[in-house]
Amino acid sequence: MTAYPYGVFSTPGTPPRTGVLVGDEVLDLAAASGDPVHATGSLDAFLAQGPASWAAVRARLPEWADGPHRVPLPQVTLHLPFTVADYVDFYSSRHHAENVGRIFRPGSPPLTPNWEHLPIGYHGRAGTVAVSGTDVVRPCGQRLDDGSPTFGPSRRLDIEAEVGFVVGVPSDRPVPVGAFADHVFGVCLVNDWSARDLQAWEYVPLGPFLGKSFLTSVSPWVVPLAALEHARVDPPPRATAVLPYLDDAGLRWGLDLQLEVRLNGEVVSRPPFAPMHWTAPQQLAHLTVNGATLRTGDLFASGTVSGAERDQRGSLLELTWGGTEPIPLADGTTRTFLEDGDTVTISATAPGPDGTRIGLGEVTGTVRPARTDWSTT
Numbered sequence: 001m002t003a004y005p006y007g008v009f010s011t012p013g014t015p016p017r018t019g020v021l022v023g024d025e026v027l028d029l030a031a032a033s034g035d036p037v038h039a040t041g042s043l044d045a046f047l048a049q050g051p052a053s054w055a056a057v058r059a060r061l062p063e064w065a066d067g068p069h070r071v072p073l074p075q076v077t078l079h080l081p082f083t084v085a086d087y088v089d090f091y092s093s094r095h096h097a098e099n100v101g102r103i104f105r106p107g108s109p110p111l112t113p114n115w116e117h118l119p120i121g122y123h124g125r126a127g128t129v130a131v132s133g134t135d136v137v138r139p140c141g142q143r144l145d146d147g148s149p150t151f152g153p154s155r156r157l158d159i160e161a162e163v164g165f166v167v168g169v170p171s172d173r174p175v176p177v178g179a180f181a182d183h184v185f186g187v188c189l190v191n192d193w194s195a196r197d198l199q200a201w202e203y204v205p206l207g208p209f210l211g212k213s214f215l216t217s218v219s220p221w222v223v224p225l226a227a228l229e230h231a232r233v234d235p236p237p238r239a240t241a242v243l244p245y246l247d248d249a250g251l252r253w254g255l256d257l258q259l260e261v262r263l264n265g266e267v268v269s270r271p272p273f274a275p276m277h278w279t280a281p282q283q284l285a286h287l288t289v290n291g292a293t294l295r296t297g298d299l300f301a302s303g304t305v306s307g308a309e310r311d312q313r314g315s316l317l318e319l320t321w322g323g324t325e326p327i328p329l330a331d332g333t334t335r336t337f338l339e340d341g342d343t344v345t346i347s348a349t350a351p352g353p354d355g356t357r358i359g360l361g362e363v364t365g366t367v368r369p370a371r372t373d374w375s376t377t
Contacts, residue, residue, distance in 0.1 A: 002022065002227075002358065003021075003223050003224075003227040003350075003352070003358040003359065003360075004020050004021070004022070004058065004061050004065075004224065004227060005020065005021045005186075005221035005222060005223040005224070005227070005360070005361060006018060006019070006020055006029075006043055006046075006081065006186070006221065006222050006224070007019050007020075007021065007026075007043075007078055007079075007081045007220045007221045007222065008041060008042060008043060008078070008079040008080070008081045008082075008220075009026050009071070009076040009077060009078050009079065010076065010077050010079065011071060011075055011076055011077070015039075015041060016041035016042075016079050017029070017030040017038060017039050017040075017041060018030055018037075018038035018039070018040075018043060018046065019071075019076070020061060020065070021073075021221055021361075022065045022070065024072065024073050025070040025071060025072055025073060026070065026071045026072075026073055026076050027061070027064060027065050027069060027070050028069040028070070028071060029057075029064070031069040032064035032067055032069040033057070033060070033064065037049070041079075042081070042082055042083055043081050043082040043185075043222065044082055044083050044296055044297055047082060047166070047167070047168035047169075047185050047296050047297065048168060048169065048170070048296040049168075050168060050169045050182070051169075051181065051182060054168070054185060054224065054226070055226065058224065058226055078131065078132070078133075078220035079131060079220070080129075080130065080131040080218070080220075081131070081188075081220060081221070081222055082166060082222070082296075082297045083297045084126040084127075084129040084297055084298075084299050085126060085167075085295035085296065085297035085298045085299075086123065086126055086295060086298045086299070087123070087124040087125065087126045087129055087216065087298075087299045087300070087301075088121050088122070088123055088124065088283075088287055088298075088299070088300040088301070089121060089122055089124050089162070089192055089208075089212070089216075089300070089301045089303060090119050090120065090121040090278065090283050090300065090301065090302055090303040091115075091119070091120040091121060091303040091304075092119055092276050092277055092278035092283065092302050092303045093275070093276055093277065093302070093303060093304055093305055093306045093314070094111075094236075094275070094277040095275065095306040095307055095308055095312075095313075096303065096304040096305070096306035096313070096314060096315070096318065097110070097111055097115055098110040098111060099306060099313065099317075099318045100317065100318070103317065103318070103321060103322040104200075104322075116238070116239070116240040116277075117240065117242065117243070118242075118246070118286055119246075119278040119282055119283045119286045121283070121286075121287070121300075121303075122207045122208050122212075124192075124208075124212060124213060124216060125212075125213040125216075126299075128213055128214060128215050128216060129216045129217075129218060129299065130215060130216070130217055130218070131217070131218060131220050132189075132217055132218065132219050132220050132361075132362065132363040132364050132365070133220075133364060133365070134215065134217060134365060135365065135366055135367075135368045136157075136193055136215055136217075136338075136365040136366065136367045136368065137214070137215075137368050137369075137370065137371060138153045138154055138157055138340065138367060138368065138369055138370040139153070139154050139157075139195050139198065139210065139211075139214040139215075139370070140152060140153050140154070140370050140371070140376075141154065141195065141198040141202070141210045141211070142198065142201055142202065142210075143155065143197040143198060143201060144197070144200065144201045149201065151376065152370075153369075153370035154195035154196075154197055154198055154211075154370075155197055155337070156195065156196035156197040156323065156336075156337045157193070157194075157195055157196075157337050157338040157367060158193070158194040158195070158196050158315055158316045158317050158337055158338065159191055159192075159193060159194070159261070159314075159315055159316060159338070159344050159346075160190075160191065160192040160193070160194055160303070160304040160314060160315050161191065161259050161261050161269070161271050161304060161305050161314035161315070161346045162189070162190040162191070162192055162301045162302050162303060162304060162305060162314070163187055163188075163189065163190065163255070163257060163259075163273055163301065163302045163305065163348070164187060164188045164189065164190040164218060164299050164300070164301040164302070165184050165186075165187055165280050165283075165284070165299070165300050165301070165302075166184065166185050166186055166187070166188060166222050166297070166298075166299055167183055167184055167185070167284075167294055167295065167296060167297065167298035167299070167300075168183065168184065168185035168296060169182060169183045169294075169296070170183075170293065170294050170295050170296050171183060171288065171293065171294040172293050172294075173288075173291070174245070174285065174288045174289045174290075174291065175284050175285060175287075175288045175294060176245065176285060177245070177246065177247065177248045177251060177281040177282060177284075177285045178251065178281075180251075180253065180280060180281035180284055180285075181225055183284070183294060184225060184280065184284065185222065185224060185225065186222045186223050186224040186225050186227075187222070187223050187225070187228070187255075187360065188218050188219045188221065188222050188223070188299075188360075188361075188363075189218065189219040189259075189346055189347070189348055189360060189361060189362065189363040190216065190217070190218055190219075190301045190302075190363065191216070191217040191344065191346050191363050191365060192212065192216050192301060192304075193212075193214065193215050193216065193217065193365070194208075194211055194212055194315070194317075195210070195211040195212075195214070196211065196317055196337065197211075198210050198211035199211030199212065215365075216301075217363050217364075217365045218299070218363060219360070219361040219362060219363040220361065221360070221361040223350075223358075223360050223361070227350075227352075227358060228255060228350055230350070230351045230352055230353055231255050231256045231257060231350040231351050232252045232253060232254065232255060232256075233252060233254040233255065233256045233274055234252055234254055235248070235253070235254035235276065235277065235278075235279050236254075236274075236275050236276075236277065238277065242282075245285055245286075245289055246282050246285060246286065248279055248281050248282050251279070251281060253279045253280060253281050254274055254276065254279055255273050255274065255276075255280075255350070256272075256273070256274045256350065256351055257272075257273035257274070257348050257349070257350050257360065258270065258272060258273070258348060258349050258350070259271045259272070259273060259305055259314070259346060259347070259348045260346070260347050260348065261314065261344065261345075261346050262344070262345045262346075262347075263327075263329070263335065263342060263343075263344055264329065264331075264342055264343055265343075265345075266329055266330055268311075268319060268327060269311055269312060269313055269314060269319060270307075270311060270312060271305040271306055271307055271312050271313065271314040272305070272307045272312060273302070273305050273348075275307060275308070276302060276305065280300075280302070283300055283302075284300065287300060304318075306318060316335065316336065316337055316338070320335070320336045320337070323336040323337065338367050339367065340367050340368065340369045341366070341367060342366070342367045343364060343365070343366040343367075344364065344365060344367075345362050345363070345364040346362060346363050346364070347359070347360070347361065347362035348360040348361075348362075
């Protein structure tokens with residue numbers, strides 16, 4: 001079976017409604033199924049119905065896909081597919097965390113003492129999660145120049161290639177690792193744009209704030225977990241034993257996804273997702289273990305996906321080693337961090353049945369100059 005990712009689309013003169021990607025066409029699920037839940041302009045109501053409904057609709061998709069309710073992809077406008085209730089970003093790649101530690105804390109252990117014991121994360125800003133294609137306006141904020149704070153546009157604008165997990169079924173109690181698929185509908189691609197200079201000055205001691213909250217881009221398609229059965233693998237071996245609520249032994253919720261990062265059309269990195277130290281079930285279990293409620297539309301992201309090799313790093317911070325090793329591009333220019341006019345696209349694939357690969361879509365954004373039409377005084 002194909003991946004059948006879900007999104008929300010419209011055509012000229014028609015309202016947004018649920019669509020399913022079938023090759024280079026979009027199946028109008030509202031028209032094909034006759035179910036008003038798919039005519040709401042959001043996946044929210046369908047996500048809340050839970051696994052039995054998700055499976056029932058998926059079983060009918062081959063039949064509906066052979067029918068007349070298909071629209072060529074170039075004729076549609078894609079929208080944010082679900083209402084983002086809360087947004088949490090994790091820090092789950094050992095390679096990324098060690099790289100960042102070596103860049104910022106040379107001579108010290110690259111990992112903080114808690115890193116191997118719990119999935120580190122932070123709560124982001126749901127209101128600035130936007131669909132792929134939204135322009136990335138260069139953020140302004142405080143930066144540290146020669147030891148003194150100054151205000152202005154970020155000079156170290158960066159990307160973070162990530163995988164996001166979309167919650168369908170809410171919960172008012174902790175979600176154990178074994179109940180992950182009872183609550184999470186599927187995955188999307190995420191670019192958690194980062195202003196590294198703003199972040200470096202503000203994040204001590206409480207963590208990311210303005211350096212992250214200006215924009216997080218998500219792909220317009222959500223790929224159901226049911227489409228990723230052939231991508232499930234064991235996570236990498238872990239030397240440190242975890243507390244029982246994080247024990248995911250035997251669940252095989254590592255995912256063998258292959259990401260690709262293109263800068264102005266040129267591939268600069270291919271991060272592998274399979275080596276991620278912390279799995280999505282562990283992230284969800286930790287997110288809720290203190291009693292935090294779970295809502296339909298909650299989005300939690302993996303954190304930057306990086307592999308062991310230099311060309312597998314999922315951020316410019318790592319690819320240029322803090323800006324000290326510029327990336328040469330085919331047009332003769334180099335990059336340390338993003339310049340105005342740059343376009344970044346993150347895509348991914350996963351193993352499918354019989355040796356095939358399925359696409360997870362892409363998330364893209366173009367950097368625009370900082371706003372000058374407002375005042376900070």
